[in-house]
Structures are given as C-alpha cells and as structure tokens.
Amino acid sequence: MSETASYASKPSLSLGRLYGTGPSPTRSEFQRDRDRIIHSTAFRRLQHKTQVFLAHEGRHFRNRLTHTLEVSQIARSIARALRLDEDLAEAxxxxxxxxxTPFGHAGERALDRAMTGFGGFDHNVQALRVVTLLENRYAEHDGLNLTWETLEGIxxxxGPLVDDKGQPTARYREHGLxxxxxxxxxxADLRLSTYASLEAQAAAIADDIAYNAHDIDDALRAGLVVLDDFRDVPLAGSIVREVLDLYPGIGSKRQTHEVQRRMITRAVEDVIRTSSVNIAAAALTSAEDVRLAGKTLVTFSDDTAAAEKGLKTFLFARVxxxxxxxxxxxxxxxxxxxxxxRYMETADMPGRWGEAGRAVEGAARARIVADFIAGMTDPYALDEHGRLFDARPEFR
Known part of the structure; x- marks a missing residue:
C-alpha cells in the first residue's frame, strides 16, 4: 500500500485502546482491530441475519454477512483511491x-418500539455495545478492546450525534440520543459533535453503494420486478438501457450482473471524483481537520445523490x-x-442472560432483553419463539 495522505488516520497516532496491549511486530493497530472483528462471535452471526429477504426464501439472497463483505470491498477501493488507511476503512x-437485530430493519423497528420508555434502540449504539461490552472472548476484559478511531467510526x-451546542442532530432530535x-x-471522549474520519465516511457511503446494487439484484431474483422495469428509474435506468442494448441475448442473469457491476463501478468513481474535490477544497492537513470540517466530505456528486434518492424511492414502492x-x-x-x-415478564432467557435479567427490573431489565434479542440470528429467534409460545410463524 502506498503512503497515506496527511488527512488519513494514522495507526501510529491512534488514541489507543481502553486496555493496554503490547505492540505487534506484524500488524498495525487498525489491522488488529479488523482481525478482532472478523474473529468475533457477532461477526459470524451475520451470516444468519436477514438483509431484505428472509433466509428461508432462497440461498442466493444477501444476508448481513454477504452484504458486509461487499461493503468492505467497496470501502477499501474508495480508501485506496483517496489515500486513506484501508485497514481502518475495512474494519x-x-x-x-x-x-x-434478527429480521433486518423489521426487527430493528420492532425492538425500537418495544424499547419506547426505556430509551429506544439504535443499531449504531448497539454495535458499539457489542464491541465494548457484549463480546466476552478475552480473559482480561469484556469487549474486543478496539482502538478509539474504530469506536468513533462505528x-x-x-455523522455527528449532537451539534456544537450539544443538541441532538436531526435523526435524534425528536426522541433524543x-x-x-x-x-x-x-x-478517550468520542466527541459526539464532530465528524468521524474519512475512513468512516468511506465505509458509510460504501454501504449505500452496496445496498443500491444488491437490492436490485435480489429483487430481480425474487421475481418482484424485471430488468426492463428499471429503464426509466434514476441512477439505474441509463445503465439498464445500455446493457439491454449491448447484450440483448445473453440471458437475464448475465444482464443483471452486468448492470450491477457497472452501477458499483460508476458510483465508486463518482464518489472518488467528488470526494477528491471536497478534500482539496477543505485544505485538510490532518485527520483532526476532517473532524472539524463541519460537513461530510466523502460524498456523491449532487446529480448522483439526487438520482440515488430516486432509485430508493422506486425500490421502496416496488420492492x-x-x-x-x-x-x-x-x-x-x-x-x-x-x-x-415475554422476557420482560419472566426474564426466561438462557444462561447468563436470564441470571442478569432476573436480578433487575424496569429499564435495566429492558436493556438486557434488548441486548439479548439484538444478538439473535433469525433461526435462533424463531427457535426461542417456538420454545416460549409453542408456535413457529409462517412467513408466507
């Protein structure tokens, strides 16, 4: 990997870990974070958590793990082009x-409603709880003991959670943090009012790029739409027309893949071009300048951002x-x-979860229950439902 830019995060300048560790002769601090995440229990569970389509509906639909791997590849590509730290972006x-949660955004919405009165549920905060509290692999501490930069990015x-006056930002304004x-x-303090690193911004926009491409693919596989339906849809339409004109007889699966890969490539190239201009205009000299820039710098161009919103509107309505x-x-x-x-009533959870839940009531029990449910895979949630209610839901 070539030398990173001055505004990239530097593993040698990391604010460190909560628990001290000796230096590694073979890995940077951000590489160690990446490896700890990959070897975690929570990471393995992603293979049995829904993305959009439930796992029973077909083996070729994305799950949280395959989505995560696609995001990782895209994030590294963006980070490399912008001369950022690829390992932090990947982590x-x-x-x-x-x-x-299990069952994708449906599970998250349900758990957030259930936690009304107990502070709600937010998957970014939950991810932080997973890597700092809930993973219990190490002999000397809870959590994965990740660097400050990775925790901040998670x-x-x-974007920031509060403004410079300490007031919750738009997505938290109604219900608070x-x-x-x-x-x-x-x-160290996570500084809720500042922006995260460019590596974190690269990971965030890679998530959007992956979503756009693979949700089209999965929707086509599910038979909810056909490729021709996208001819006039923003962002995808021009690429679909191009592929159908160039390759009219190669079969729908190959046509779909050709559309998908061109969408990803063009989106990544758009982000790199636009972000390079943004970074140059901001005159950044350090990673600290990124945090104080006052806006997200790794972005789509205005035209692509508008087209992406149009695509999401179409997918929302049709898929x-x-x-x-x-x-x-x-x-x-x-x-x-x-x-x-049921868990709130009885704390009937297995092992340490049940012990902890029975020892407290109210909001304290609700947080334990939320942690337990959020960690479930789809199949385990259905097994627990069967154990407690002697019924297994039918999803058709």
Missing part, C-alpha cells in the same frame, strides 16, 4: 452491522413495500415484540 465496514460514520452510550467506556416482502416483515416484527414482552 469499520466489517463492523457497521454488528448491532443489527458510532459516528453517519439513544440510551446506552453513557455505559460505554472508551479510551420494500411489496406484499411478498411485507407479509414476512409483519410476522417477524410480531416475533420480536412477543419475545421482548
């Missing part, structure tokens, strides 16, 4: 979904709200709500 991409890759942040010990998707969504939300309710 953040690999960890960005560790706080997600929490703030979508999610609870649980104050329980998390970190090597995410399609009855074939909504039927299992509604049932999976009910599963999460039933589990939460």
């Amino acid at each position: 953040l991409a690999l960890s960005h979904d560790l706080g997600h 929490l703030k890759h979508n 999610p609870t649980g942040i104050d329980e998390i010990q970190t090597p 995410y709200r399609h009855e074939a998707v909504m039927t299992p969504v509604r049932e999976s939300e009910a599963v999460v709500e039933r589990l939460f309710s």
Whole structure:
C-alpha cells in the first residue's frame, strides 16, 4: 500500500485502546482491530441475519454477512483511491452491522418500539455495545478492546450525534440520543459533535453503494420486478438501457450482473471524483481537520445523490413495500415484540442472560432483553419463539 495522505488516520497516532496491549511486530493497530472483528462471535452471526429477504426464501439472497463483505470491498477501493488507511476503512465496514437485530430493519423497528420508555434502540449504539461490552472472548476484559478511531467510526460514520451546542442532530432530535452510550467506556471522549474520519465516511457511503446494487439484484431474483422495469428509474435506468442494448441475448442473469457491476463501478468513481474535490477544497492537513470540517466530505456528486434518492424511492414502492416482502416483515416484527414482552415478564432467557435479567427490573431489565434479542440470528429467534409460545410463524 502506498503512503497515506496527511488527512488519513494514522495507526501510529491512534488514541489507543481502553486496555493496554503490547505492540505487534506484524500488524498495525487498525489491522488488529479488523482481525478482532472478523474473529468475533457477532461477526459470524451475520451470516444468519436477514438483509431484505428472509433466509428461508432462497440461498442466493444477501444476508448481513454477504452484504458486509461487499461493503468492505467497496470501502477499501474508495480508501485506496483517496489515500486513506484501508485497514481502518475495512474494519469499520466489517463492523457497521454488528448491532443489527434478527429480521433486518423489521426487527430493528420492532425492538425500537418495544424499547419506547426505556430509551429506544439504535443499531449504531448497539454495535458499539457489542464491541465494548457484549463480546466476552478475552480473559482480561469484556469487549474486543478496539482502538478509539474504530469506536468513533462505528458510532459516528453517519455523522455527528449532537451539534456544537450539544443538541441532538436531526435523526435524534425528536426522541433524543439513544440510551446506552453513557455505559460505554472508551479510551478517550468520542466527541459526539464532530465528524468521524474519512475512513468512516468511506465505509458509510460504501454501504449505500452496496445496498443500491444488491437490492436490485435480489429483487430481480425474487421475481418482484424485471430488468426492463428499471429503464426509466434514476441512477439505474441509463445503465439498464445500455446493457439491454449491448447484450440483448445473453440471458437475464448475465444482464443483471452486468448492470450491477457497472452501477458499483460508476458510483465508486463518482464518489472518488467528488470526494477528491471536497478534500482539496477543505485544505485538510490532518485527520483532526476532517473532524472539524463541519460537513461530510466523502460524498456523491449532487446529480448522483439526487438520482440515488430516486432509485430508493422506486425500490421502496416496488420492492420494500411489496406484499411478498411485507407479509414476512409483519410476522417477524410480531416475533420480536412477543419475545421482548415475554422476557420482560419472566426474564426466561438462557444462561447468563436470564441470571442478569432476573436480578433487575424496569429499564435495566429492558436493556438486557434488548441486548439479548439484538444478538439473535433469525433461526435462533424463531427457535426461542417456538420454545416460549409453542408456535413457529409462517412467513408466507
């Protein structure tokens, strides 16, 4: 890897870890973070957590793990082109979904509703709880003992949580900051009002790029749409027309892959071009300048950002709200709500979870229950539902 830019995060300048470790002769601090994430239990569980389509519907649909790997590849490509630290970008991409519940966003919505009155549920905060509290692999401490830069990026890759006056930003303005942040010990203040590193911003936009491309692919595989439906859809339309004109007889699967790879390539190139201009205009000389820049610098161009919103509007109407998707969504939300309710009443959770839950009540028990449910895979949540209610939901 070539030398990184002055504004890149530097592993040698890291603010460190909560618990001291000796230097590694073979890996940088951010490489060690990446490796710790990959070897975590929470990371392995991603293979059995829903992305958009539930796992039982087909083996070729994305799950949280395959999505995460795609995001990681895209994040590294962007980081390399912008001369950022690729290992930190990769670590953040690999960890960005560790706080997600079973059953995708449906499970997250249900758990957030169930936690009303107890501080709500936020998957970024939950990811931070996973890597600092809930993973228990090490002999001397809880959590993965990641560097400050990785913890900051996990929490703030979508931007600051508060403004410079300490008021919650737009996405938290209505309900306030999610609870649980104050329980998390970190090597230094996470500075909720500043922006995260460019590596974190690269991981965040890589998530959007991967979503756009693979949700089209999965929707086509599910038969909810056909490729021709995208001819006039923003962002995808010009590429679809181009591929259908160039390769009319190669078969729909090959056509779809050709559309998907061209979408990813052009989106990545757009981000690199635009972000390079943004970075130059900001006259950055250090990673600290990034945090104080006052805006996100790794972005789409204005035209691509507008087109991406148009694509998401189409996918929302034709895919995410399609009855074939909504039927299992509604049932999976009910599963999460039933589990939460029962655990709150009885604390009937296995092992250490049950012991901890029975020792407390109210908000303290609710947080334990939320941690337990958020860590479940889809199959385990269904098994627990079967154990507690003697019923296994049908998603069709």
